[in-house]
Amino acid sequence: MVAHIGKGTNTVGLPLSNYYVKELTKTIRGSKRNVTMDNWFTSVPVAEALLKPSYNLTIVGTIRKDKPQVPPEMICSRNRTVGTTMFCFDKEKTLVSFKANNKKIVSLLSTMHQEGSIHPETSKPEIIHFYNSTKSGVDSLDQMCSNMNCGRKTRRWPLCVFYDMINIAAINAFVINFFNMNRANQKL
Structure with a gap:
């Protein structure tokens, strides 16, 4: 990073x-x-x-x-x-x-x-079709982070970075869990 x-x-x-x-x-x-x-x-x-x-x-x-x-x-x-x-x-x-x-x-x-x-x-x-098909991951992550955000108002930039890391880790955990459940044919 x-x-x-x-x-x-x-x-x-x-x-x-x-x-x-x-x-x-x-x-x-x-x-x-x-x-x-x-x-x-x-x-x-x-x-x-x-x-x-x-x-x-x-x-x-x-x-x-x-x-x-x-x-x-x-x-x-x-x-x-x-x-x-x-x-x-x-x-x-x-x-x-x-x-x-x-x-x-x-x-x-x-x-x-x-x-x-x-x-x-x-x-x-x-x-344009290729660009739209390959940029969707970042857009999806941004949308999911805005829906489920743990960030708080702060003036300290290290804390902002920490909040973003927590948001991204939570989304990654959700995606991994979703694929593991899907592979095991279980529902969420």
């Missing part, structure tokens, strides 16, 4: 998000796995760094529209109709821009997907 200690974090000259991606992926380097990330971590330099042979990892993640590598045509929504998709390809990287509704454009960056394929039933890009 890598703790963020504010200004005291030594990032070795890297931007904070790049530093944490590299630290958190140390244990899976070279395994040819995919890393799904949200827009705080996703950037073109991170994608290029994780593609190198020393990492050998692919990424799929939402990307912020204010990143300098995102072309302005991909974020302009005035002239686009709802449900339209734009793809941008650069070597191993694929950038997709999907207009979900009148006010929202979803942008994702992928080094795993090399072609711009659209799902036939939903008319959404396959990259």
Whole structure:
């Protein structure tokens, strides 16, 4: 576990998000796995760094529209109709821009997907379907922690971390118990 200690974090000259991606992926380097990330971590330099042979990892993640590598045509929504998709390809990287509704454009960056394929039933890009299928674990954990939270109001950050650890341990115990009961064909 890598703790963020504010200004005291030594990032070795890297931007904070790049530093944490590299630290958190140390244990899976070279395994040819995919890393799904949200827009705080996703950037073109991170994608290029994780593609190198020393990492050998692919990424799929939402990307912020204010990143300098995102072309302005991909974020302009005035002239686009709802449900339209734009793809941008650069070597191993694929950038997709999907207009979900009148006010929202979803942008994702992928080094795993090399072609711009659209799902036939939903008319959404396959990259979005893959992202939604792989990010659900974090969303489920967040939802379960908000439903069953042992945290208390405090000004001390170590206590906040402790409360989060207790919440996550309780969810993990529930999941393990659920699978053990399911394997034994018993009901909860």
